[in-house]
Amino acid sequence: MAKVSPVMLAPPLIFAGLAVLMFLGLQREDPDALPSALEGKSAPAVEITQLGTGATFTDETLRADGVKLVNFWASWCAPCRVEHPQLEALAKSGIEIYGVNYKDKAPNALKFLADLGDPYKSIGADETGRMALNWGVYGVPETYVIDSNGIIVLRFAGPITQRAIEQTILPAIQDAQAGL
Numbered sequence: 001m002a003k004v005s006p007v008m009l010a011p012p013l014i015f016a017g018l019a020v021l022m023f024l025g026l027q028r029e030d031p032d033a034l035p036s037a038l039e040g041k042s043a044p045a046v047e048i049t050q051l052g053t054g055a056t057f058t059d060e061t062l063r064a065d066g067v068k069l070v071n072f073w074a075s076w077c078a079p080c081r082v083e084h085p086q087l088e089a090l091a092k093s094g095i096e097i098y099g100v101n102y103k104d105k106a107p108n109a110l111k112f113l114a115d116l117g118d119p120y121k122s123i124g125a126d127e128t129g130r131m132a133l134n135w136g137v138y139g140v141p142e143t144y145v146i147d148s149n150g151i152i153v154l155r156f157a158g159p160i161t162q163r164a165i166e167q168t169i170l171p172a173i174q175d176a177q178a179g180l
Helices: 006-026 078-092 106-116 130-135 162-178
Strands: 069-072 096-102 124-125 140-144 150-157
Touching: 006 069, 069 078, 069 130, 078 096, 096 130, 124 130, 124 140, 124 150, 140 162, 150 162
Parallel strands: 069 096, 096 124
Antiparallel strands: 069 140, 140 150
16 A cells, blocks of 8 residues: 655645635624624724815714714725715615724825715815724725714725615614614
């Protein structure tokens, strides 16, 4: 009987390991959802600078009465353009949205808002990406639903679509309003 070398065993063992990982990954509730260690916890510190002449927001703003959204975005982000009409609609419906402009040039960000409209109650710039890092942002756009106590109820990664509003964002807002 021929002796089996460790080099010959490696490919089948690697394949078996990958197959197990893939199987476990498919067992997740929503394979598209990115996990968030911050859901159910207090929102991290707000670390923004002023963008244009508009008012910025603070930690106290996020802990004030009412449910609010914090939206990380950038002018160079194509999906941010796609979600922008949905943000405008949410703002028109009375939902407070606070914008964090991520690693962007101020003139480009301000032109983006001038061209497409400004859905934000107030806004600031995260020029270094420090705030986004602390919040666990994977990439823009990313939106957080925050309750009246400053607790993150939902982290939504990717562009907000009408379907996302109906199936994910509005239910999270309603849960936050109900104090769940």
